[in-house]
Amino acid sequence: MTKSKMTELAKLLLFEPKEEVFQMLEKEHENIKSHLELLSKFDLDNIEPMTHINSELISFDLLRDDIVGTTIEKENILNNAKKHDNDFVTMKRVVNE
Secondary structure: OOOHHHHHHHHHOOOOOOOOHHHHHHHHHHHHHHHHHHHHOOOOOOOOOOOOOOOOEEEEEEOOOOOOOOOHHHHHHHHOOOOOOOEEEEOOOOOOO
């Protein structure tokens, strides 16, 4: 990923990263790329693709009940939002279709 692409994405996400952050991201991106290239060396011809993260089914009886926490009133959210339109917070679109 190029620095210009990272700058463009940062602006769309309303971030203003410093130069050190870009350098760190470039280094991290190269590190990830090199690890992904290592994966291509494995022979996976006779390996069946996974359909689930693990082969055992999860029992929903083991899961805890949902706990309702504190809530924030809609008025407070809208008052703290930079932009809003009636009942919704609005922001610049950052994802292309």
